[in-house]
Every structure is written in structure tokens, then in C-alpha cells.
Amino acid sequence: MIPASFDYVAPTTVEEALAALAQYGDEAKIIAGGQSLLPVLRMRLNAPEWVIDLGRIDSLKGVRDEGASILIGAMTRHCDVATDPLVAEHATLVARATATVADEQVRHRGTFGGALAHADPAGDLGAPALALDAEFVIAGPAGERVVPGSEFFQGLFETAVSEDELLVGVRIPKHTGWTAHYEKFVRVAHQWPICAVGATLKVSGGVIEGAAIGLTNMGATPLRAAGVEAALVGQQATEEVVRNAAALAADGAEPPSDLNGDADYRRHLVMVLTRRAITKALGG
Amino acid sequence: MTAVDARPEQTNEIGRDRRRKEDARLITGRTRWTDNINLPGMLHLAMVRSPFAHARITGIDTSAAEDSEGVVTVLAAKDFDESLGVCINAWPITPDQKTPAHPPIAIDRVTFAGEIVAIVAARSAAAARDAAELVEVDYEELPAVVSLEEAVKDEVLAHPDLGTNKSALWVFDSAQAGTGGNVDEAIASAKSDGIVIERTYRQQRLIPAFMEPRSVVCDPTGEQITVWSATQIPHILRFAFAATTGVPESKIRVIAPDVGGGFGGKLQQTPEEMIVFAMARRLGKPVKYTETRSESLLSAHHGRDQIQKLTLSATKDGQVTGLKVELDANLGAYVAIVGGGVPVLGAFMFNAIYKFPAYQFNCQTVLTNTTWTDAYRGAGRPEATYAIERLMDELAAEVGVDPLEIREKNWIKHEEFPFTTIAGLTYDSGNYEAATAKAKEMFGYDALRAEQAERRANNDPVQLGIGISTFTEMCGLAPSRVLGSLDYGAGGWEHAQVRLTPTGKVEVITGASAHGQGHETAFSQIVADRLGVPFEDVEVLHGDTQIAAKGYDTYGSRSLVVGGEALVRAADKVLEKAKPIAAHLLEASVDDMEFTGGRWTVRGTDQGMSIGELSTAVFAAHNLPDGVEANLDSEATFDPENFNFPHGTHLCAMEVDTETGQVKMRKYVCCDDIGNIINPLIVAGQVHGGLVQGIAQALWEDAVYDDAGTLVSGSFVDYLLPTAADTISFEIDHTTSPATTNTLGTKGVGEAGTIASTPAVVNAVVDAIRPLGINDIEMPCTPERVWRAINSAQKGA
Numbered sequence A: 001m002i003p004a005s006f007d008y009v010a011p012t013t014v015e016e017a018l019a020a021l022a023q024y025g026d027e028a029k030i031i032a033g034g035q036s037l038l039p040v041l042r043m044r045l046n047a048p049e050w051v052i053d054l055g056r057i058d059s060l061k062g063v064r065d066e067g068a069s070i071l072i073g074a075m076t077r078h079c080d081v082a083t084d085p086l087v088a089e090h091a092t093l094v095a096r097a098t099a100t101v102a103d104e105q106v107r108h109r110g111t112f113g114g115a116l117a118h119a120d121p122a123g124d125l126g127a128p129a130l131a132l133d134a135e136f137v138i139a140g141p142a143g144e145r146v147v148p149g150s151e152f153f154q155g156l157f158e159t160a161v162s163e164d165e166l167l168v169g170v171r172i173p174k175h176t177g178w179t180a181h182y183e184k185f186v187r188v189a190h191q192w193p194i195c196a197v198g199a200t201l202k203v204s205g206g207v208i209e210g211a212a213i214g215l216t217n218m219g220a221t222p223l224r225a226a227g228v229e230a231a232l233v234g235q236q237a238t239e240e241v242v243r244n245a246a247a248l249a250a251d252g253a254e255p256p257s258d259l260n261g262d263a264d265y266r267r268h269l270v271m272v273l274t275r276r277a278i279t280k281a282l283g284g
Numbered sequence B: 001m002t003a004v005d006a007r008p009e010q011t012n013e014i015g016r017d018r019r020r021k022e023d024a025r026l027i028t029g030r031t032r033w034t035d036n037i038n039l040p041g042m043l044h045l046a047m048v049r050s051p052f053a054h055a056r057i058t059g060i061d062t063s064a065a066e067d068s069e070g071v072v073t074v075l076a077a078k079d080f081d082e083s084l085g086v087c088i089n090a091w092p093i094t095p096d097q098k099t100p101a102h103p104p105i106a107i108d109r110v111t112f113a114g115e116i117v118a119i120v121a122a123r124s125a126a127a128a129r130d131a132a133e134l135v136e137v138d139y140e141e142l143p144a145v146v147s148l149e150e151a152v153k154d155e156v157l158a159h160p161d162l163g164t165n166k167s168a169l170w171v172f173d174s175a176q177a178g179t180g181g182n183v184d185e186a187i188a189s190a191k192s193d194g195i196v197i198e199r200t201y202r203q204q205r206l207i208p209a210f211m212e213p214r215s216v217v218c219d220p221t222g223e224q225i226t227v228w229s230a231t232q233i234p235h236i237l238r239f240a241f242a243a244t245t246g247v248p249e250s251k252i253r254v255i256a257p258d259v260g261g262g263f264g265g266k267l268q269q270t271p272e273e274m275i276v277f278a279m280a281r282r283l284g285k286p287v288k289y290t291e292t293r294s295e296s297l298l299s300a301h302h303g304r305d306q307i308q309k310l311t312l313s314a315t316k317d318g319q320v321t322g323l324k325v326e327l328d329a330n331l332g333a334y335v336a337i338v339g340g341g342v343p344v345l346g347a348f349m350f351n352a353i354y355k356f357p358a359y360q361f362n363c364q365t366v367l368t369n370t371t372w373t374d375a376y377r378g379a380g381r382p383e384a385t386y387a388i389e390r391l392m393d394e395l396a397a398e399v400g401v402d403p404l405e406i407r408e409k410n411w412i413k414h415e416e417f418p419f420t421t422i423a424g425l426t427y428d429s430g431n432y433e434a435a436t437a438k439a440k441e442m443f444g445y446d447a448l449r450a451e452q453a454e455r456r457a458n459n460d461p462v463q464l465g466i467g468i469s470t471f472t473e474m475c476g477l478a479p480s481r482v483l484g485s486l487d488y489g490a491g492g493w494e495h496a497q498v499r500l501t502p503t504g505k506v507e508v509i510t511g512a513s514a515h516g517q518g519h520e521t522a523f524s525q526i527v528a529d530r531l532g533v534p535f536e537d538v539e540v541l542h543g544d545t546q547i548a549a550k551g552y553d554t555y556g557s558r559s560l561v562v563g564g565e566a567l568v569r570a571a572d573k574v575l576e577k578a579k580p581i582a583a584h585l586l587e588a589s590v591d592d593m594e595f596t597g598g599r600w601t602v603r604g605t606d607q608g609m610s611i612g613e614l615s616t617a618v619f620a621a622h623n624l625p626d627g628v629e630a631n632l633d634s635e636a637t638f639d640p641e642n643f644n645f646p647h648g649t650h651l652c653a654m655e656v657d658t659e660t661g662q663v664k665m666r667k668y669v670c671c672d673d674i675g676n677i678i679n680p681l682i683v684a685g686q687v688h689g690g691l692v693q694g695i696a697q698a699l700w701e702d703a704v705y706d707d708a709g710t711l712v713s714g715s716f717v718d719y720l721l722p723t724a725a726d727t728i729s730f731e732i733d734h735t736t737s738p739a740t741t742n743t744l745g746t747k748g749v750g751e752a753g754t755i756a757s758t759p760a761v762v763n764a765v766v767d768a769i770r771p772l773g774i775n776d777i778e779m780p781c782t783p784e785r786v787w788r789a790i791n792s793a794q795k796g797a
């Protein structure tokens, strides 16, 4: 599995990286952790002339406290996100989901930004980011712009980041005190999810005050189960409420059919997994 | 056999948990794999492979590739003469078998996706790969036949020139063979007064998925042509090169250096090997080809892929009266080296541990436009074992008794050994009662059945199932005479040599070429025990036809029971040769010599000499008896009289999540009887690995083609191999019924786990949901399949 030959640059600042993108245009590909890009190159599904490595741009690494939100740098590796105290406290769902990504080796190379920019519908991080109202910080020739999740994910492997731009970070409003669970359904441990549900909840005095539910691999992009959330908020956290809310999980979803399951199976599965994710987030 | 008789005691090597001496280099990778070999001036090959399952080649334009940087030449089939050789089928199972010619490079038609159509030779592997992308092949697509169901209809032909997809029909009938009654009569009478169970099971196609992809290097410079290949079969390969290329065998040296697994998948004479051999000869330079993982999954031979139509007849209380098997086996596009023979091996195993009064086996091998199939761990026996062990559970359910009880009612009793089965084999030893009793106890069988009842009563969303597999298998391939009677084109003996160095170290040479099994350790233990030398002083050499000139290599759980026995005999000859020399040097009568504590001693005295000391004395040769040659080295060839029949009772508990269809292993226990054990640690490794491979067939692995003949599960994203994270800790133990057919009393263990575990797992899954009216889940038991079965059963209810 030998990729076609390419040239390689490793800028140390975002500005240099943008300049390289401007110079090489559509002949260039960004490499972050390489965990999705390298297989593509090795199978010769893509043959860029230039590969621009973001690995030396230190400003893109790590998690920052911004007061009302946290900012996860695009080049923060999965293993660092999964163990970061700020993420654990303010975006628990992201920590939980990240810990399920692939295996140790992949988590030590793959990055938060790389995974989101890749926008694989079976990727585990899109749905949690969407559910937590993340904002995506994109740098380009004209400076920085910020887009919400609903605009960031545009389709199968397609995002709002254009060819001359970079995803530099993801800003997540603090969900302090929200409990969370990411329920991932796989056949073997290292597999991409057949379907997964991220649930995070704020409960006070037995009443659900906030609910955010994200669905993975239930369509071309990560989805938010708005109907489920609406059926939960303001309700007592009872088994019946959860069950009835979860039954709405497949509404509006257009899941794929593949070797691991047909669409109708996934539509059934997502209801069961949503119920379980909410129940576990509630401490059950 | 004086030397054997004179052996009063063993050192403590046999039965010792020695860590494998080969592991340090294998695990760290600091060894010579074929792909590590780089020779001066070496060229690299890349293959251009067909993306179509069936197409006519209408043109090949190599000009752009030839102009690509670093390219030496680009060739297609037309550029070669017959010295390229062909891939041979060594086991035509019937005289009228339809065997399409298998040129290593497709000539004017491709017959499966992945078939080689052109070859690039370049100065680097990268340059070869780049140029391969530039070869333009024009294809005119032809209709492809992919599935067995379609192929047997003969509407679309994989090889139109053959006129049919049906390659051979192989039949065994107990009434004709005189081993039993007429199966159709047994079924007819059970229909009127008894039980008839009819089932169709699918053995999905599997990919051996060895860790080290295949790699070949050929150096044509020098007097001999030297080939290194990541193969299981250096000896057979050397023969095949000579037989099909016209190069004399004496001019060919084949080396299998350390080989990273095979599972049968490297028991093949491959097109790639033939091409590398031909290219090196043609270009006069060393040539290397290493396949990519994608090429490996696509084109290295696959395994299984059968449809089994089964009819079992029994009395109302569950005594089996007959079994009829109608089996279709998918050969793929060509009949591989033993491709047709794999399902035939199963013919002897459908009756398993049971006493069946009537049996008929019909096997139709079928050609399709898919990758060829051949041996994969167990080869024919897992398929047969699956069928009968599933059927025994179905029979138990029908009769309404515990599946262990139905098995006991039908199995060969301990006191009936040796027992000649309806398939004509004589099982030398075994004790199904003992293995089952031990497994039951380890499992906590009654407690788990109680828990199952409770979950059923509570309508628990997670149901519990218990699966049983009381397997046996025939291994230790193979008695040459039997192979001859089956029209197999070779023998089944094994050869060993024991050499002594002047300093008293021992070199053991075996024709059983290991590829990860641990021969070096186990064989060292045997020789250390036999000759009384330290384990560390024994070196095992193998896998090079210049060192181990004779052999039949490693497969079919044969190395220890056939190769190990040859080794025992060679070692005993060393002792015999040493005896008169020891007597002479110790100035004693030969009749007073005895071999004790690893030394030849003079009976009743403390005078003696070790084999090491004798070896030094023989090297100097200053004082040998008259007429005795200055050499203790010995060799032996052992051809087994019979196969070897390990057995065991495997018990598996599976939890089935009825809401999602997800299945989860709760407990797995096995008690195997593999006779005497040389190294329990190696045995545990073989059993654990084997179990996982069998479990993987039950739950995960499936090589899927689409209707056009494209391999959909062509990468590890879709072909689900389990890892340690997907398995639980198995509990394994043994009972011991020594084999009577070899000195060590050992039985094969290389395939046991794989053969046994698949039906145990599926039986457990089905057992969990049987109360819903479900009596089968097709393999692999995916969550979706399980859920659909439950869902439609509940809807129907």
C-alpha cells in the first residue's frame, strides 16, 4: 500500500499553513493525525501533490478556558481530549465519546479537528459537538469566521471548510453539571459505530432542565434529536418519560444501509440506544 | 528397538511449560521475513489486477507504464512461453473433474476480480506501483456468476468453454461402501415412525487473514535458483516449480524464512510465486513481490463457502438412524492446489463422535467468478462438525431432552474404542464421557441452566443460551496410502534428521516447516528428553530445502504427530548408533549398557558417557570399534498408519440482547483430549487462538461479494477480525487418552479450537431464543440477523 508520491510541508503557524494552502490550492491536502487521510492515500483514492502537515503548529493544540465556553484546538489528539479536565467538567459528552474512538494507537495520533473536518457520518465526535451547540472556528485568507454545527456539517465527508481554509478550533459552551453518556453500538471493539447516541442532561430536583441528544451514523451528517429533547425538557426523569421520548429518536433520520445493517434496523436500534443513553446519563 | 526399550526414564522436558524460544524474534520482528530480504540489483514487481469478475481482455496498453520512471519492463501473458508454468490442482477428486487451466497471468479472459493481467518490474516498489496505475487494460465485461445458488443452475457460466459450473461430484454411501445401511430407507422409515430433521446451513466464505502478507523473492544468479517465500509449503512449492516450469528440482532451492501465520492460506502454489520465478529468470536479476493487504484479502485463497443440505433421521427417542448430506462447495474461479479436496475431507467427519447406522455424503464442487477457495484452518472438518453439532441440538429440541443427553445416547462409548465409523475411519482412542463430565463441571452447567430458566420466566430482555459442541476431528495428515486411495497427488509422511556437533550440541532438521506454531520449542523438548541433552543445546532447523531436503511441510495438525514421530525415531537411531561406541569406550559389553539419566552407562556401575561426550569422541574418531562409522547422525521418515483423532467437549454461554440482537459471550469452557501434551503453554496458545478463529466465523467474519463479483468486504473496515478486546477469558482443560498411533501418544491441536467453537457459539445463540420459535441464525450471527429473527418471531406470535 504505497501512496503516490507527494511533496510535504510542515508549517509552524496558521498563517504559514494558510499561505501554503493559497499557493498549492486544490493540489494540496492537509494532514492532521493522518488516521483517515493516510488510508485514503495508501489506497490511492486520492493523490495530492502536496501534503501540508499541521503537526508543528503548537497554537492549534490543547484546550483553553474562555469563560462561558471552552475551546478545543483542532490539533488536540483524541487521547488528550479524552483525559482533559476542562473537557471532562464542561463538555462531558465529548470526553465520553472521544474515549470510544477506535483504539489506543489511533487515539494517540488522530485529532479532534481532523475527525470533525473529515466529517465521516460514522465519526463519533460530530454528534456530541452538534448536541453541545459547538461553534466551529475556521481560519481563511480573510481571517477567522465562526459557524454553528448546523452549518458546519454539510453532507457526506463535506463541511463548511473550503479549500483555502483551516479548521482551527471548536468552541463549546460550558455544560457544567450536565451528566452524559455516549452509547455506541459496534460488532467488534475497534469498529466505527453502526449507530451511536450521545445524551447529555441537566437534572434538578428530579426534573430534566436541559437535554441535548446527538445521533451518529443516522444520516449523511450528525443529527440532533430535537423531538427527543423536547419530550424530555421540563419533565420528571421517569422511566416512562424516557421511553416515550426515545421512541421519537428516528424521526427525520435517513440512516444508511450497509453490511452492518439496513436502514430499518438502524431506525429501530436508534430508539433502543437513545433510551439507554438517556437512562445511563441519568445515572441508571 | 533396543534403544527405545532401554529408555527407563524421561528428563522433565515432556509436559513442561517452556516459553517458546522463537518468540523473542517473532514478536519483536527482529528476524528475516521475506519482505526484509534485499539483494544487490533487485527489481520489484507490481501486479495489474482485474477489477472485473468476468471479462474478455480486448487490449493491454503498457506504453505509458513503460515510460514511467524506474520501470524496467511491463509484461502480459503473451510475453511468456510455457516456462512460466501453471498453478496445479494436486487433488482431482474424481477422474472426470472439470479443472480449468490456471495460467498465472490471465491470457484473454479474467475470471475473478483480482486476477493478474499484467506485471510491472521496476527499480523500486514505489516505482512499480506508480507504473501499474498507468497500464491500460480494455475489458469487455461478461456476465459473472458469483453465488453457489446461481452457479449450480448453470445459467451463467464461470468458464463458458467448460459448458458447466459443476466441477466434480464426490459421493460416499455407506450402503455401497459396506460400512452401514441405506440412508434413504432410514429416512423413509423415520418419516413414518420417528423424527426427520431437514436443515440447510450456509458456511460463509472466510478470509484466512494471516498477519504477514505474502511475499516472494527469487534470486536467479548462481548455480541454483533460490526462492524465498512466505509459504507454509517450501517442499511442495519446489516440486511445483520443477514440475511446471521445466527447471530441474536440483537447480531450485526454496526457503520459507520466518513466516507470519498461514492458517492454510499459505498452503498454495500461487500465481505470484510463479510470476516472480519467471521474471527473475527472464531478467537475470533478483526480483521481489510483496502483496498489499488489499491484494491479500482479494486474491490469496479464501476458505469455507459451502451450502449444506442435511437430512437427519432418528427414532422418536433420539437414536440417530441416518444422515444424508448434500453439499455444494464453491471452488472460486479455479481449482486450487487442494481446493476440491477440502470439502471431501469433511466427508469423514459428518458422523463425528456418533454411531450412525446409515450415511450418505454427496459433494458437488462448483466453479464461480470469485477468488479461489482452499484450506483454511480445519479445512472441511469445521464445516462438517458445524453441521452435525447444530443438528444434534435440533434433534435434542425435537425430542425434548438436554442436548448433552442426546449426544451421549449416540456417541461411541469409551469401552468401544478402537471403533470403526460408518465413514470407514478407525478411531484409536477417546473418552467422550470423561471430557464431557469435566467440561460440565468447569462450566457450572446446572447453575447456568437454572439461570437460563429464570431469565426465560422473567422475560428478561437479555436471554441466556448454552451451546454445546462435542467435536472430534481427523488430523495428522496423512497416511500416504489413504491419500493415494483418494487420488491425492502426493504423500503424507514426514522426515526428520538429528545431527550432532563436535561439541555435543544437537541440530534437529524437520521437514515440517513452521510458520508460528512453535515447532522449535516443542521439537527441542522432544529431543532433549530423548537424548538427555539440555533443551538449550538443541537447535531446530527447518524451512529451507537445502537444509531440510525432504518434507511435506505444515498443515492439517500434522507436525507433531507425524513430524514429531519421525523425530523420535531419528533420535532413537542416534541412541542405537551410540550404544556400541559407548560400550567400546567404557570397555564394557554392549549387553551391559543401559541408557539412564540421559547417559549410556554400564549397568551396575557409575561409569557412563553422555551423548555429548560420545559426540566429541566420534568427532575425533581416535578410538572407535572396528567397522563403526564416525557418525552418530540419523534420520527417519515416518508415514502414519492412521489419522489422529483429538476430541473435546466445548460449552459456551451466550447472552442475547433481544432488543438489539447483540450477542455477547458470557462463558466459554473446553475440555480437549489431545492425548499426551509436550508443552501445555503452546497447546493453550493453539487452543485460545483456534477458539477465537472459530468464534469469529460464528459471529463476525464474512467475505461478501456483490452480484457483480466485487469483494465488498475487501478491507478490515468491513471484514471484521476480532481482537483481544472482543473475546473473554476462556477456561481450558484436558483429559488424556493417548494416541496409540505414535510413540509420544500425542494428537493434533492446531485446528481443534477452530473446529469446535463455531457450532458451540451458534448453538448457544439459538438456544437463547429457541423459545420464540427460532431454530437457526445464519452465520455470522450479526445483531441485525438476530434482531430480525426475534422481530419476525414476535410478530408471528
Ligand SMILES: Cc1cc2nc3c(=O)[nH]c(=O)nc-3n(C[C@H](O)[C@H](O)[C@H](O)COP(=O)(O)OP(=O)(O)OC[C@H]3O[C@@H](n4cnc5c(N)ncnc54)[C@H](O)[C@@H]3O)c2cc1C
Binding pocket: A029, A030, A031, A032, A033, A034, A035, A036, A037, A038, A054, A074, A100, A101, A102, A103, A106, A109, A110, A111, A112, A113, A114, A115, A117, A118, A120, A122, A123, A124, A125, A161, A165, A166, A167, A168, A190, A191, A192, A193
Ligand atoms: C482503525 C481506525 C479506526 C477508527 N475508528 C474510529 C471510530 O470508531 N470513531 C471515530 O470517530 N473515528 C475513528 N477513526 C478515525 C479517527 O478518529 C481519525 O483520527 C479521524 O477521522 C481523522 O483525524 P486525523 O487527525 O487523523 O485527520 P487526518 O486523517 O489527518 O485528516 C482527515 C481529513 O481532514 C482534513 N483535515 C484534517 N485536519 C484539518 C483541519 N484542521 N482543517 C481542515 N481540514 C482538516 C484532512 O485534509 C483530511 O481530508 C478510526 C481510524 C482508524 C485508522
